[in-house]
Amino acid sequence: MTSIFHDEFMRTALVASLIVGAVCAYLGVYVVLRRIVFVGAALAQVSSAGVGLALLTGREPSLTALALTLGGVAAFSIRPAGRKAAQESFIGIGYAVASALAVLFVAKSAQGEGHLLDVLSGNILTVTPAQVWWMAAVAAAAIALHTLFHKQFLYSAFDGETARASGTRVGWWDLFFFLILGVIVSLAIRLAGTLLVFAFLVIPAVTALLLSQRLGRIYAIAIGSAAIATVAGLYASLRMDLPTGPAIVAVLFILLLLAIPISRR
Amino acid sequence: MTHHADIRAERLSPSGELVVFEHANLGYGKLTVLADLNLVLASGDYLGIVGPNGAGKTTILKAMLGILRPLSGRVRRDASVRFGYVPQRQYVDETYPLTVMEVALMGRYSLLGVFARPKQKDREFVLECLDHVGIADLAGKPYRDLSGGQKQRTLIARALAGQPQALILDEPTNDMDIGSEYAIMELVKHFNTKDAITVVMVSHLLNVVANYARDLAILDGGVRVVGETKEVLSAQHLTEIYGVPVDVATVDGRSVVLTGVVHD
Numbered sequence: 001m002t003s004i005f006h007d008e009f010m011r012t013a014l015v016a017s018l019i020v021g022a023v024c025a026y027l028g029v030y031v032v033l034r035r036i037v038f039v040g041a042a043l044a045q046v047s048s049a050g051v052g053l054a055l056l057t058g059r060e061p062s063l064t065a066l067a068l069t070l071g072g073v074a075a076f077s078i079r080p081a082g083r084k085a086a087q088e089s090f091i092g093i094g095y096a097v098a099s100a101l102a103v104l105f106v107a108k109s110a111q112g113e114g115h116l117l118d119v120l121s122g123n124i125l126t127v128t129p130a131q132v133w134w135m136a137a138v139a140a141a142a143i144a145l146h147t148l149f150h151k152q153f154l155y156s157a158f159d160g161e162t163a164r165a166s167g168t169r170v171g172w173w174d175l176f177f178f179l180i181l182g183v184i185v186s187l188a189i190r191l192a193g194t195l196l197v198f199a200f201l202v203i204p205a206v207t208a209l210l211l212s213q214r215l216g217r218i219y220a221i222a223i224g225s226a227a228i229a230t231v232a233g234l235y236a237s238l239r240m241d242l243p244t245g246p247a248i249v250a251v252l253f254i255l256l257l258l259a260i261p262i263s264r265r
Numbered sequence: 266m267t268h269h270a271d272i273r274a275e276r277l278s279p280s281g282e283l284v285v286f287e288h289a290n291l292g293y294g295k296l297t298v299l300a301d302l303n304l305v306l307a308s309g310d311y312l313g314i315v316g317p318n319g320a321g322k323t324t325i326l327k328a329m330l331g332i333l334r335p336l337s338g339r340v341r342r343d344a345s346v347r348f349g350y351v352p353q354r355q356y357v358d359e360t361y362p363l364t365v366m367e368v369a370l371m372g373r374y375s376l377l378g379v380f381a382r383p384k385q386k387d388r389e390f391v392l393e394c395l396d397h398v399g400i401a402d403l404a405g406k407p408y409r410d411l412s413g414g415q416k417q418r419t420l421i422a423r424a425l426a427g428q429p430q431a432l433i434l435d436e437p438t439n440d441m442d443i444g445s446e447y448a449i450m451e452l453v454k455h456f457n458t459k460d461a462i463t464v465v466m467v468s469h470l471l472n473v474v475a476n477y478a479r480d481l482a483i484l485d486g487g488v489r490v491v492g493e494t495k496e497v498l499s500a501q502h503l504t505e506i507y508g509v510p511v512d513v514a515t516v517d518g519r520s521v522v523l524t525g526v527v528h529d
Contacts, residue, residue, distance in 0.1 A: 033361055155371050158361050165330045165350035166375040213362045213407045
């Protein structure tokens with residue numbers, strides 16, 4: 001099994017996917033607990049629309065994606081319709097419109113539709129070492145910040161009303177969390193694509209929540225299951241000539257299915 | 266029940282006024298929920314706020330806590346007062362995998378610096394608070410596996426963990442059987458009389474609050490009465506407020522509010 005990871009591009013792909021998996025699985029625990037799974041999906045689409053826009057206008061894709069994603073974060077954290085329509089519906093609209101824009105931008109860009117699949121589903125096998133270093137540094141910073149302010153993020157998410165009553169600036173901490181999420185998602189989709197990033201945000205967290213009632217262990221299990229799925233999925237994709245991202249998602253789902261009977265004992 | 270001196274409330278400003286509402290109009294945006302409210306919450310008080318859903322009970326609480334500014338008028342708050350807020354149990358999200366200790370420890374956060382983590386002495390204090398509400402043995406249990414009464418005690422312990430001078434409880438006996446209801450009401454009374462903690466309790470159950478609160482504020486569609494419980498709680502008064510026949514009976518020194526008339 002180790003022989004296939006001898007090629008440099010395979011090692012790079014493995015490391016990139018492990019980093020993306022770990023940071024998304026970690027933040028995903030919060031995404032799932034806060035019931036904002038679709039914010040993750042919508043931000044991923046907004047981010048890919050940013051990559052599309054960059055291809056169209058000849059800008060730097062990562063920066064454009066980041067700018068658009070942070071714009072998305074700001075848009076999702078305000079309430080444009082007040083009480084007349086649920087916030088959720090705007091997240092849905094963001095998802096649909098961003099997906100359409102991504103396709104439109106790429107279709108009109110110089111590279112044309114040949115690039116479409118890579119933008120939309122990502123290709124972990126074409127990642128460069130420089131991209132991996134960037135991702136590693138930002139992922140480490142995201143996890144460090146989230147750990148440092150864990151008590152504020154936890155209190156704001158778990159019981160915002162009481163947190164506010166005791167002086168916690170819940171609005172700011174929520175925005176800060178979304179900013180961290182936005183930065184990670186916009187960088188990660190350049191490496192792994194929207195599908196894999198979204199799957200990493202949701203599936204390992206749910207698997208972990210099924211298996212443990214302790215927050216520390218839940219983070220560990222989420223990251224562990226993302227890592228197992230990464231290695232097994234990459235291996236399977238090479239051995240059976242399958243697309244990498246979907247193969248990893250399939251393994252994540254198998255791990256989730258295995259967790260269900262264990263959680264019921 | 267064990268008694269810990271350090272849970273006692275400290276003495277405050279000489280006037281003893283924690284919150285003063287002066288002709289305060291409270292609401293959200295263009296919507297005024299309560300107009301021209303005058304109310305003084307003084308140190309040591311036990312104030313019951315009673316009214317149906319939507320009458321503005323939670324609105325008063327938010328103004329007391331300083332998280333809602335009055336639309337007009339004034340709400341003066343003693344800046345040195347620490348409030349312990351006990352939200353409705355239903356608003357606390359049970360999907361979170363947190364132990365009783367982890368939930369109660371959150372009450373300690375407001376006393377810690379931005380970067381600080383809870384230390385051993387914080388855990389010890391929280392354990393004392395859990396002991397004070399009678400559930401120290403549940404500290405390691407998942408919060409979501411508790412009964413309603415145990416969850417309520419956890420949230421009260423969390424409020425105590427912030428060493429408050431005043432406790433604000435929002436519908437603490439909702440959906441409880443009379444045994445648990447009695448236990449919670451006696452516990453809160455104990456904080457007020459023995460620990461000198463000021464108590465504000467919101468409830469839609471007049472009968473429950475009437476025998477504990479020294480002062481009552483009754484809210485109902487703009488009609489408001491604020492005063493000592495024994496004065497507010499008269500049959501004539503309540504009949505006027507609610508617009509239905511109300512009797513107030515006394516059984517062994519306890520007040521019972523009865524509604525309606527006997528049909529043959």
